[in-house]
Amino acid sequence: MFFNIPSEKERFELQHKIDVLNTLEEKVKFWMDDHLAKRKLWFSSDFLPADEKNDENSENVIQKLRERVKGIKDHARVSVAVNLLTEEGLPHFHRLISTYLGTESFWAKWNNMWTAEEDRHGAILRDYARDSRLFNFAAVEKLQYAYQEKGFNPDWDKDPYRVFVYTTLQERATQYSHRNTGAVIGDDEPMIKNILGNIAKDEAKHFNFYRRVFKSVLEIDPNNALQSALAIMPAIDMPGISMPNFRDMADVIRRAGIYGPWDYKKIVEEAIAHWEIETLTGLNEMGRAAQEKIMKIPARLQKVAEYLERRTVSKTFSFDIIHNRILAME
Numbered sequence: 001m002f003f004n005i006p007s008e009k010e011r012f013e014l015q016h017k018i019d020v021l022n023t024l025e026e027k028v029k030f031w032m033d034d035h036l037a038k039r040k041l042w043f044s045s046d047f048l049p050a051d052e053k054n055d056e057n058s059e060n061v062i063q064k065l066r067e068r069v070k071g072i073k074d075h076a077r078v079s080v081a082v083n084l085l086t087e088e089g090l091p092h093f094h095r096l097i098s099t100y101l102g103t104e105s106f107w108a109k110w111n112n113m114w115t116a117e118e119d120r121h122g123a124i125l126r127d128y129a130r131d132s133r134l135f136n137f138a139a140v141e142k143l144q145y146a147y148q149e150k151g152f153n154p155d156w157d158k159d160p161y162r163v164f165v166y167t168t169l170q171e172r173a174t175q176y177s178h179r180n181t182g183a184v185i186g187d188d189e190p191m192i193k194n195i196l197g198n199i200a201k202d203e204a205k206h207f208n209f210y211r212r213v214f215k216s217v218l219e220i221d222p223n224n225a226l227q228s229a230l231a232i233m234p235a236i237d238m239p240g241i242s243m244p245n246f247r248d249m250a251d252v253i254r255r256a257g258i259y260g261p262w263d264y265k266k267i268v269e270e271a272i273a274h275w276e277i278e279t280l281t282g283l284n285e286m287g288r289a290a291q292e293k294i295m296k297i298p299a300r301l302q303k304v305a306e307y308l309e310r311r312t313v314s315k316t317f318s319f320d321i322i323h324n325r326i327l328a329m330e
Contacts, residue, residue: 010158013224017160020221021107027216028106031209032113038205039117044124047195048131062131068189069132074327075256077134078249079181080192081321084129085144086174086240087122087199090115092152093239097163114206121199128195139320147243154237161221161228164214169236171207172267173259175200180258215275222280223287229277230290233268233297245319252317254308255329261305269298 044050049058094115098108129135156162182196218225240246254260272278277294280287317327 014158014160017221017224020217021160022105023220024213024216025106028110028213031212032106032110035205035209041117042198043120044127047124047191048127050127065132065189065191068191069134071188072134072185072192074322074325075252075258075329076181076185077322078252078317078319078327079177079184079256079258080125080129080196081135081140081143082240082246082249082253083174083177083181083196083199084122084125084140085147085243086238087118087125088144089147089152089239090118090122093118093167097167099157099160110209114209117202117206121202124195124199128192132192135321136323143243143245143321147240150242152239152242156232159228159231161214161217161225162232164210164217165229165232166236168207168210168214168271169232169264169267170238171203171210172270173236173238173264175203175207176263176267177253177259178203180263184256184258211271211274218275218277218280222282223284223290226277226280226283226287226290226294229275230294233271233294234300236264248317249319251315252327252329255312255315261301261308265298265301265305268301272298 049061051058094111097111097114129140130137154166156166178196179200182193182200185193185196187193214225214229238246238250272294277291280291283291312330314328314330317329318324319327
């Protein structure tokens with residue numbers, strides 16, 4: 001069978017959720033205006049000299065960058081690579097969101113603007129990596145191709161409420177990853193630290209938009225919204241999950257203290273508090289059951305994080321993107 005045909009009940013539930021999202025359009029317009037008022041656009045050329053009329057000083061900037069990059073540790077290189085590839089996977093998300101938001105609404109305007117803002121992230125990381133000679137760049141390109149060819153097709157993409165739960169959590173996780181990668185690299189290479197900091201600020205703004213959306217959904221349709229949240233919050237797969245060697249690279253990033261289960265626990269706790277899930281009232285039986293289960297998720301995430309720590313032993317890694325150098329980690 002080539003297609004899964006939704007049942008009449010599933011079609012009704014989907015249409016109901018789309019109708020709820022449509023009622024938020026005026027709020028979306030307000031949130032967009034608020035976002036634009038706080039936004040400061042920047043581009044790759046603001047950081048890296050890239051003009052045909054570059055002078056000798058511009059060339060010296062690149063030469064000095066290449067010297068500084070030699071001091072970046074391999075675990076940080078792996079993190080930058082994953083961040084780069086994840087950002088360049090954005091077309092998958094544009095598709096998932098546009099499925100429900102149409103092409104002629106403020107929702108669509110947000111989706112297009114968000115895509116344009118996010119596109120700069122992959123662009124600047126790619127430009128930086130190529131200009132600085134940070135990686136085995138051919139290996140990065142092959143990873144990107146394999147990732148894009150395999151695609152990202154999560155099992156939550158048939159539910160628009162789940163899309164907004166996921167984007168809330170994922171944007172926050174991405175913010176953590178960029179910010180913490182910059183912190184690990186430190187002031188020895190200030191350009192990439194500054195770039196990653198600016199990307200993290202963008203992700204924080206996007207996170208704020210998506211969590212506002214889902215908070216409003218909870219206010220209008222709490223029973224269905226809680227069930228959607230429950231389906232997503234126990235664990236999320238980052239968009240790069242389908243790229244080769246992703247789990248090993250994610251393990252390096254966790255061991256380096258950049259992003260891991262403890263961070264995800266904080267993100268979930270923050271979302272639960274902001275959405276005021278514990279104090280929601282007027283729920284039906286399914287809603288109350290979902291609420292109760294959601295409130296237990298942080299404790300489960302803590303057990304997972306503690307278990308992983310107990311099971312972690314010294315391990316060596318090797319990746320094409322760092323020319324197969326041996327990376328030994330505790």
